[in-house]
Amino acid sequence: MQREAAIREPLILGNKSYKDITDDVVGPIVGPAPIGWKIMITISSIIAIYGVGCILYLIGTGIGVWGLNKTVGWAWDITNFVWWVGIGHAGTLISAVLLLFRQKWRMAINRSAEAMTIFAVIMAAVFPGIHMGRIWVSYWVLPLPNQFGSLWVNFNSPLLWDVFAISTYFSVSLVFWYIGLIPDFATIRDRMTKPFAKKAYGLLSFGWSGRAKHWTRFEEVSLVLAGIATPLVFSVHSIVSMDFATSIVPGWHTTIFPPYFVSGAVFSGFAMVQTLLLVLRKGMKLENYIHVKHVEYMNIVIIVTGSIVGVAYMTELFISWYSGVEYESYAFINRFSGPYSWAYWIMMTCNVISPQLFWFKKIRRSLTATFALSIVVNIGMWFERYVIIVTSIHRDYDPSSWGEFYPTSIDIGIFIGTLGIFFTLFLAFARFFPVLALNELKTILKSSGENYKKNQDKH
């Protein structure tokens, strides 16, 4: 068995046995729903229903219910889209990239991070759909054989690449997540006494029996999927960034966008994971599995990606000056000094300055500070997309068309609504799904569990 150096902190605290792990994870699923959960899901579903209402109003009336105009054709819709896709990056990165790098600390967080990814990508997918003027013909973006003659999609359009990128990413993430869930579902099935639930989990677990052959296949599939998913982590946001990078709008037309967007996405994704997990571990009493060490590791990722993002901001500014292009330089001068400079400076503060606080070990290991900063980063990353999208197009080439964007209540309602839907889904996940990859965790109990590491010290 692989062993860790004694100086490393154990990954599983609290002298857990195999049974304890199963109890801790399956217990809340089998037991009755706690009152706190009920309150939370009520609130989030009310918000979700409001959001759905706003979406239906939008679809029924027209895109005009948003604050967009002839100059600013995208604003909150695509901002939200990119923000949610970005958030959806952490899960796959944690489960796939960290799996390939054999980072065992990921096992405590990958399940919920992946769930977050799936739900975030679902939320993200809402926006390209509803931002269309005619959502009822949205299937035209798919290269389907049709009776319109030789009519085909436009493969030059980055929006089409988006369709492929997002749908691939979503399906691979979903399969990856589900494969990981299968042994855990089987464990729940075995514990479950209520007949309907037992049957349901039985179906979900695809007849898993825990045979060695199953485990072999499970691990092989996981590795293969990790291999497939890893490039997708980088491709999705690169392609999303091409929506902007391939355009001719000053402020969008930037070759730095793909790496900049990917690191931004990882940055915001990890921040969202922090936000969710810090609540989750408290609510579901998982402090022994997800503890300061995990938080610290993730904070380190946040410093690194946050700094990359900061460098990217500086590079953009430098290039806009260095290029000597009138429009390009004006776009960036306008960004930090024009009507939307407030958004720019919120972005700079939240994304560049605030993560640097994690250089202090005290802050990095403080759960309260981490929670606060994770929300700051999420806000900052939303503004980053807002700044890129709105400040670039609101004053582009032709000054006669310069304008401003003002969100309407529907813009806000739909964004808040997607947060509601997201949290509803995540709460449902926390209630009915194993929030930790319990069977995987068991594999590291002996190498990285507190109890076992102590024993190790004795020898």
Next chain:
Amino acid sequence: MANTKRYWSGLDELQETEAFKNIQEQEFPEAKSVDEFLSDERLESTHTGRRDFLKFMGFSLTAATLAACETPVIKSIPYTNKPEDVTPGVANFYASTYYDGHDFVNVLVKTREGRPIFIKSNTKTGVGRINARVNASVMSLYDSSRLQGPQMGGADANWDAIDQLIKTGLQQPGRKVLLTNTILSPSLNRAIDALKESAGVEHVQYDAVDYGAFHAASLADFGVSSFPSYSFDKANAVVSIGADFLGTFGDTIVYNDRWSSNRRPESGKMSRLHMFETTMSLTGSNADYRTMVKPSEQGKIATALLKAITGQGVAANLSEAAAAAVANAAKDLKKAGANGLVLAGSNDINTQRIVNAINVALGSVGTSVIHSDSGLFQGDFKAFKALVKDMNAGEVSTLIVSDCNPAYDAVNAEAFIAGLANVKTSVSTSLVSDETASLCAAMAPNHHWLESWGDLLLDQERIDLVQPTIAPLFNSRATGESILTWAGIPTDWYTYMRQTHAANYESSQMYTNSDWNKAVHNGFIATNRANGEFNAYAGGDLTAAWTELNGRKGGAFELALYQKTTMGAGQHAANPILQETPDPITKVTWDNYVCMSHADVDAMGLNGFIGQEAPASVVKVTVGGSSIELPVFPTPGQTPGTIGIALGYGRGANGENIGKAAFQSAENGSFQMDASGKMTPVGANVFPWAVGGGNHVEYAQYDITVEATGGTYPLACTQIQNTFMGRESIVKETDFTSYFAERDIKKGLASWNKRITLGVHEDVNGDGNIDALDSKPTDAFDLWHEHAVEEVGHRWGMTIDLTTCTGCSGCVTACHIENNVPVVGKDEVRRHRDMHWMRIDRFFASDYSLKKGEEEGTGVISSYRRMEDPALNPQTVHMPMMCQHCNHAPCETVCPVAATTHSNEGLNQMTYNRCIGTRYCANNCPYKVRRFNWFNYPGYKKFANFNPAQDSLMRMVLNPDVTVRSRGVMEKCSMCVQRIQSGKLDAKKDGTPVQDGSIVTACAEACPTNAISFGDLNDKKSGVSAISENNRAYHALEEIGVKPNIFYMTKVRNVEPTQA
């Protein structure tokens, strides 16, 4: 003989068996009740498989669903007898003439299936081209608020009752008066004479905007009462003192044509225009030199000019800048001599007489100014005032009001309204129940001009004809016919009109007289009369005039009343397209407001920036005893210490049913109501603020008060950034001297239109170094495959001359009507969602530039900020902007579904059916010309009151050749592809290549100064291809390499080189 043959369906029938008889009697031979059917035991033995069952279920479900999804049935009724010359799908054009008391122009009316849908210029007559107001006037034909028939006392009546009423009225003692606007129709004048004779009726003419002083001054100086004819084509130096001759002053349509003919730099000479005015007008924005003066100073400018040119009189005390401008203008005038031209807009006899004296001194009377017997603006305000006085004294027994609306637009409207109550018999021939008509005892609605016959005499050399293009929509009657009836003449109006021109006309000649047919076809009858000669200048002592002018004093604030180029004097208030057409200067739609200088706005602490969520400050303007609260629009070029307010707004203030678009709609689509439950009109009426103390009405006040109220009011402005931020690849301009010096230089090399090049990493110039000097022109760079449009087939293109474009917005309305562009209303315009395919970008010059900032040591950021502010009295550029039909269109590559593509004729085409509405194309369009259908404009309740497609009658004006777009799709200029297609088809039928000029887009057709040309760039002989090769031609934003098919022509101002 009856046919006795019989046919048998079978032997059973032939033999008439029992079984056959039984079957024959039953309608449904095997009919069984449901019970019977179900209880049939044989049923159990039959077998319907599960699969079959599901198949049937599936089929019936689908069938039921499909049946439920029936599309709405729209019935169209085919012709039983097809009218001659009406072919469905083929337009007919009829020559006619538009005259509404102000605008006068020969037009061609386009009808489709009998419906007039578009008005364009009848260019063959040589009298100017139409403007926005005339173009959009076709909407008024289909206004559902038009009177459906005669009315009496507010109830429907029949014509006999009306005639009885009037005939009785005409026999009453007391004054019997026919009040009309200026009548130019010889037949109508004849009928009026008959009415005068038969019933002792007096005829009083009254113009909404009075020009009486021009007639009076002509009479005093030249012995002829006439409105001067200004020949800008013969003038090399023009000095206008407050006369907006390109927009609203006088015979503006003709002036546009004449002025622009002398503004073509290629001809080697250009006229120079000096403007002295208060509020920036369309003319002022096109002036080479514009000086801001207060209304009280306008007369002083005239006296100073007189002094400078003739040495006569006393020069007024002017500010240094104004004095210098006068000296400059005088220098140009002296140089031009007989080819100089001075005109003043002020309806003040002293000013006009001084102006006459200047023109006489220049020798321009007879060349560029002609005082002949032009019939325009015969309105006699003095007679009108006397009439009102008599009405109030109860001395008027009968009043017939025709084609004028004094209850709205008279200075003394209040007295008129009060007097009208004392008139026993009053009747109006207005088409709608307007301010005056609704107070009259009876309404005898006239035909719309598109429904009527008429003749008009403006120019002595010919008579212009009005012909009906549709049968009257309602039970209306031509005013001429009404007057004939009231005069007791049994002849019908058409016959009467024909008899005017051919005394012995018989009705049998209706269609047979080829001279008449030709005249109707051409739109005019040439007469052999020459224009009347005017007398020599009578002159006389002008001391009193200049003393009065020089003695004028103004208060803290002065007020100039003006007309908006797009709206006129209020007659078009219910026209949704004109309301939505932005004012050429302010770009504000759907409102009138106080124009105020930035200096005053800042001093009063009012909002200096008007945007979507930045409303205008409301001020209280007090003139004499009356106050109106209006929003303030900070207007560059407004003289500090003055304000300007547009006439023609506030129509229907008492809820008169003058048309839905004249009233403000709330955001939910219902009318906005005021506290008393009346509909709120658009804007406020300031006609009562004109000065009518003397014999003429003057449109200025020298001492008013303006106070801030602290309130705000949203204004809907289509362009909120006023300057072009020094982006010289969008707007190129130069001065005439610099142009002239390099006029023959190769395209791309002139200092004022240098081809843009991009640096490359290769040694292009061969100097052994790769450095900043190595660059290639933009067309050397290609990311995409070239669209094979050059030299292959057609390549449609356009050239737009910024020198002659005045910004009049005729192209905007023409495009609006031709292409069924939705009207979206004030709230949507405020939200920056106007739908204009064709817009005119109006850029004011800024005092500041990056270069100046560098010299002064200002940082780049503050320099850019200061460049956002226009100068106090800026130079202006009007730049029509529509889809540039780029050959490397950035919109085409980003559409995920290929809804916007390039045609092999160079058009960037938009396929509405395919569009899914991602708006990516609009974001990626550097010219921002793409327009998105944010709502279902033809159906959504918010637009119910003003969108023509939502009115069952006004919908008739929609062009059947152009799709009405649905919600959620992108739209933009198609270069009138429907016209291109039909032009190509016509050529194909004729078996000839498409001739240059046979296809014209709506905007090019409407342009009154010929600034827009359209044609085939691949046709090397075409006009447009020649112009595109001119060295003034450039592509806007050339450096981004999108390769447009639209060329702009560098703007040339006729100013001294340092001032360009």
